[in-house]
Amino acid sequence: MSPREQENQPILAVEGLRARIGDREILKGLSLTVNAGQVHAIMGPNGSGKSTLAGVLAGRETAEVTAGTARLDGRDLFPLSPEERSIAGLFLGFQYPVEIPGVGNLYFLRTALNAQRKARGEEEIDAVDFLDFAKEKMKSVEMDPAFMSRGLNEGFSGGEKKRNEVLQMAVLEPRLAILDEIDSGLDIDALRVVAKGVEALRSPTRSTILVTHYQRLLEYVVPDVVHVMAAGRIVLSGGRELALELEKKGYAWIDEEAKRGAFAEPAQVSP
Amino acid sequence: MSDALRDLTEQKYKYGFVTDIDEDRIPKGLTEDVVRLISRKKGEPQFLLDFRLKAFRHWLTVEEPGWAHLRHAPIDYQDIVYYSAPKPKKKLASLDEVDPELRAAFHKLGIPLEEQARLANVAVDAVFDSVSVATTFKKKLADLGVIFCSFSEAVREHPELVERYLGSVVPYSDNYFATLNSAVFSDGSFAYVPKGVRCPMELSTYFRINAADTGQFERTLLVADEGAYVSYLEGCTAPVRDKNQLHAAVVELVALDGAEIKYSTVQNWYPGDAEGRGGIYNFVTKRGKAMRRSKISWTQVETGSAITWKYPSCILQGDESVGEFYSVALTNNRQQADTGTKMIHIGKNTRSTIISKGISAGRGQNTYRGLVKIQKGAENARNYSQCDSLLIGERCGAHTFPYIEVKNPTAKVEHEATTSKISEDQLFYCRQRGIKEEDAVSMIVNGFARQVLKELPMEFAVEAQKLLGMSLEGSVG
Numbered sequence: 097m098s099p100r101e102q103e104n105q106p107i108l109a110v111e112g113l114r115a116r117i118g119d120r121e122i123l124k125g126l127s128l129t130v131n132a133g134q135v136h137a138i139m140g141p142n143g144s145g146k147s148t149l150a151g152v153l154a155g156r157e158t159a160e161v162t163a164g165t166a167r168l169d170g171r172d173l174f175p176l177s178p179e180e181r182s183i184a185g186l187f188l189g190f191q192y193p194v195e196i197p198g199v200g201n202l203y204f205l206r207t208a209l210n211a212q213r214k215a216r217g218e219e220e221i222d223a224v225d226f227l228d229f230a231k232e233k234m235k236s237v238e239m240d241p242a243f244m245s246r247g248l249n250e251g252f253s254g255g256e257k258k259r260n261e262v263l264q265m266a267v268l269e270p271r272l273a274i275l276d277e278i279d280s281g282l283d284i285d286a287l288r289v290v291a292k293g294v295e296a297l298r299s300p301t302r303s304t305i306l307v308t309h310y311q312r313l314l315e316y317v318v319p320d321v322v323h324v325m326a327a328g329r330i331v332l333s334g335g336r337e338l339a340l341e342l343e344k345k346g347y348a349w350i351d352e353e354a355k356r357g358a359f360a361e362p363a364q365v366s367p
Numbered sequence: 368m369s370d371a372l373r374d375l376t377e378q379k380y381k382y383g384f385v386t387d388i389d390e391d392r393i394p395k396g397l398t399e400d401v402v403r404l405i406s407r408k409k410g411e412p413q414f415l416l417d418f419r420l421k422a423f424r425h426w427l428t429v430e431e432p433g434w435a436h437l438r439h440a441p442i443d444y445q446d447i448v449y450y451s452a453p454k455p456k457k458k459l460a461s462l463d464e465v466d467p468e469l470r471a472a473f474h475k476l477g478i479p480l481e482e483q484a485r486l487a488n489v490a491v492d493a494v495f496d497s498v499s500v501a502t503t504f505k506k507k508l509a510d511l512g513v514i515f516c517s518f519s520e521a522v523r524e525h526p527e528l529v530e531r532y533l534g535s536v537v538p539y540s541d542n543y544f545a546t547l548n549s550a551v552f553s554d555g556s557f558a559y560v561p562k563g564v565r566c567p568m569e570l571s572t573y574f575r576i577n578a579a580d581t582g583q584f585e586r587t588l589l590v591a592d593e594g595a596y597v598s599y600l601e602g603c604t605a606p607v608r609d610k611n612q613l614h615a616a617v618v619e620l621v622a623l624d625g626a627e628i629k630y631s632t633v634q635n636w637y638p639g640d641a642e643g644r645g646g647i648y649n650f651v652t653k654r655g656k657a658m659r660r661s662k663i664s665w666t667q668v669e670t671g672s673a674i675t676w677k678y679p680s681c682i683l684q685g686d687e688s689v690g691e692f693y694s695v696a697l698t699n700n701r702q703q704a705d706t707g708t709k710m711i712h713i714g715k716n717t718r719s720t721i722i723s724k725g726i727s728a729g730r731g732q733n734t735y736r737g738l739v740k741i742q743k744g745a746e747n748a749r750n751y752s753q754c755d756s757l758l759i760g761e762r763c764g765a766h767t768f769p770y771i772e773v774k775n776p777t778a779k780v781e782h783e784a785t786t787s788k789i790s791e792d793q794l795f796y797c798r799q800r801g802i803k804e805e806d807a808v809s810m811i812v813n814g815f816a817r818q819v820l821k822e823l824p825m826e827f828a829v830e831a832q833k834l835l836g837m838s839l840e841g842s843v844g
Contacts, residue, residue: 199810
C-alpha cells in the first residue's frame with residue numbers, strides 16, 4: 097500500500113456491530129476498517145454471519161441492528177434507507193440476484209444511474225448517451241449486448257447474473273463495493289470474467305469487500321487484507337497467505353478454536 | 368413492509384373537480400315516459416324510439432345478473448337521473464364559442480381540444496355528460512369519407528348507417544345492462560370508415576361524468592367497411608362524488624371483410640376512497656363482429672372505477688378473422704374488477720389471442736373471466752390465452768375463471784396462467800441500486816404489464832404507464 101493511500105480516511109469503519117435475526121444473534125460485536133484503494137476478503141464457514149454483515153450494511157431489513165456503528169466516509173449508515181446508502185456510494189453485489197420480468201436490463205441500469213445522479217443534483221443521462229456508456233462497460237464484462245434488451249436477469253444463467261452484477265457495479269461506480277459470493281456457482285471461465293471485471297474497478301478512490309467461501313476468486317483478485325469470520329465476529333486477519341492456509345486446513349479448526357474461546361470477546365462499544 | 372411504502376398516502380383523485388354549468392335535467396327514475404322523453408328531446412326518428420321501447424319493455428322482464436365475483440350495495444334504478452345535458456345556448460360555429468367553463472374542464476383533463484391537437488394528430492370527439500359538445504377535424508376526415516361524430520349527430524345525419532348497424536353486434540336483449548343502455552342511452556360516438564380507407568389519425572373520445580347522480584349511458588358504434596383500418600382511443604375520467612354512480616355503456620364494432628379495428632381504452636374513473644366509499648360502478652358491454660379476414664383488437668388499461676364488469680369480446684364470424692384482447696386491470700384499496708373477454712370462433716381458420724394481466728393491491732379483488740368458444744364449423748381455430756396475476760400486499764385477491772367450449776376437434780386452444788407477488792427481495796434489489804421504493808413498485812408493475820402496454824398507441828402508452836404508478840401509490844403496507 098502506498099503512503100498516499102494510507103493517509104486516506106477509511107471508507108468503511110464498522111465498530112462493535114451486533115445484529116440479530118429474530119431471537120438469534122448473528123453478528124456479535126464485529127469491527128472492520130477498510131481504507132480507500134483496498135480490497136478486503138471476508139472468508140469463513142457457512143453460518144458465520146458473512147451475508148448478514150453484507151445485508152446489514154446495505155440496509156436489508158431481515159436482520160436488526162442492536163449495537164455498534166457503521167460509517168461510510170464518516171457518515172453514519174444506519175439511519176439511512178437502502179436507497180440513500182446506495183446513493184452515498186455503497187454497492188451490494190447480490191449472491192442471488194433477483195429477476196424482474198418485463199423490466200429491460202438496460203432500462204433498469206439507466207433508471208438506477210439516473211436515480212443516483214438526480215439525488216446528487218446531477219443531470220440525468222439520456223437513453224442515447226447511456227447506450228454508448230453502457231456498451232463500453234459491457235465490454236469489460238464480456239457481456240453480449242443482446243442481454244440488454246432482455247428482462248432484468250430474466251432467464252439468465254447463474255454466471256450471466258453474476259456478470260450482470262459486475263456490470264451494474266461498473267455503471268454505478270460505487271465508493272464501496274460489497275460483493276457477496278460473487279464467485280458462487282461460476283465455472284472457471286465465468287469466474288475469470290467476473291474477476292477481471294472486479295479487478296478493473298480497483299481504484300485508489302474505491303474499496304471492495306469480497307465475501308467468499310473459497311479462495312479460488314482470490315487467485316484472480318488479490319486482496320490486500322483477508323479476514324476470517326466465525327460466530328459473528330472477525331477472528332483472524334492477515335494477508336493473502338491466510339486465504340491459502342484456510343484452503344489447506346479448511347474451516348473446521350476455526351470453529352473448534354472459536355468454541356474453545358481462543359478468540360477473545362472484543363470490547364463492547366458503549367452506546 | 369417498510370415505512371417508505373406505508374407512509375405513501377393515498378393519492379387524491381386528480382380529476383376530482385366539479386364543473387358548474389347549467390344543466391338540462393329530467394327527474395329521477397325510469398319509466399316508459401322517460402324513455403319517450405329522452406327520444407323526444409333528442410328529436411329522434413321512429414326506428415330509434417322503437418329500439419328504445421323494445422329494450423325498455425325487455426328490461427322490465429329481466430334481472431340484474433349475480434354471477435360476477437363482485438360485491439356491491441344494490442343499485443336503485445329509480446334513483447338515477449337518466450338524462451342530463453349542458454343547456455345549449457346557441458349553435459356553435461367554432462371551438463372558440465364553446466363555454467369557457469367547459470373548455471377549462473377539458474383543459475384540466477388535458478384534452479387537446481384546440482388546434483394544437485392537429486399537430487398531435489388526434490381528432491377528439493368530447494362527450495361531456497351526455498351531449499357531445501365539440502368535434503374536431505371533422506373536415507379533414509370528411510375529405511376521406513370518414514365519418515366521426517357524436518352518436519346524436521350520426522342519428523341526424525346518417526340515420527341509414529345507424530339503423531343498419533345499431534344492435535347488430537349487441538342486440539337490445541343482450542344482457543341486463545346492455546338492455547338498460549339500449550333504452551336510455553343519451554349520446555356517444557359514431558365512426559364509419561369507408562371501403563379501403565386507412566384512417567390517417569387515431570380517433571379519440573374522452574368521456575366524462577360530471578353531474579351528480581347522473582348515470583351515464585353512452586353508446587359507441589364503429590364500422591370499418593371492407594379493407595378499412597381504424598385505431599380508436601377511449602379515455603375516461605370522472606370527478607369525485609360521494610354516491611356511487613352507475614355507468615353502463617355499450618360499444619359495438621363492425622369489421623367488414625378485410626377490415627381492421629384497433630380499440631384502445633384507458634379507464635381511470637373515480638375508484639372510490641380507501642374505505643370503498645363512492646366510485647363508479649362500471650358495467651360495460653363491448654363486442655366486435657369480425658367478418659372474413661378482418662381483425663379486431665381490444666386493448667384496455669383499467670385502473671379506475673369501484674366496480675368493473677367488462678368483457679370486450681370478438682365474434683369471429685368470417686373465415687380467417689382474428690380477434691385479440693390485451694388487458695391490464697389494476698385494483699387497489701376496495702376496488703373490484705371482474706373482467707376478461709369472449710372469443711367466439713365461428714368461421715374457419717379463425718385465430719384469437721388473449722393476454723390478461725391483473726394487478727391487485729390493498730384490498731382489491733381482481734377477477735379474470737374469459738370464454739373461448741369454438742363452434743362446430745370453426746375448422747382449425749386457434750386460441751392462445753395467457754392470464755397473469757400480480758399480488759401486492761397480503762389482503763388482496765386474484766381469481767381466474769377461464770371457460771373453454773370446443774365443438775370442433777381440429778381446434779387448438781392453449782391456456783397459461785401464473786400468479787406472482789412483488790417480493791421484498793425485488794424491492795430491496797431496486798432500492799440497493801438507488802431506486803426509491805414507490806418507483807420500484809411502479810417499475811415492477813410496468814414490467815409485468817409490458818406485453819399489454821406495448822399494444823397501446825405511443826402517446827397512450829406513456830399515459831398508461833404513469834397511471835399505473837399513480838394508481839398504486841399508497842398501495843403497499
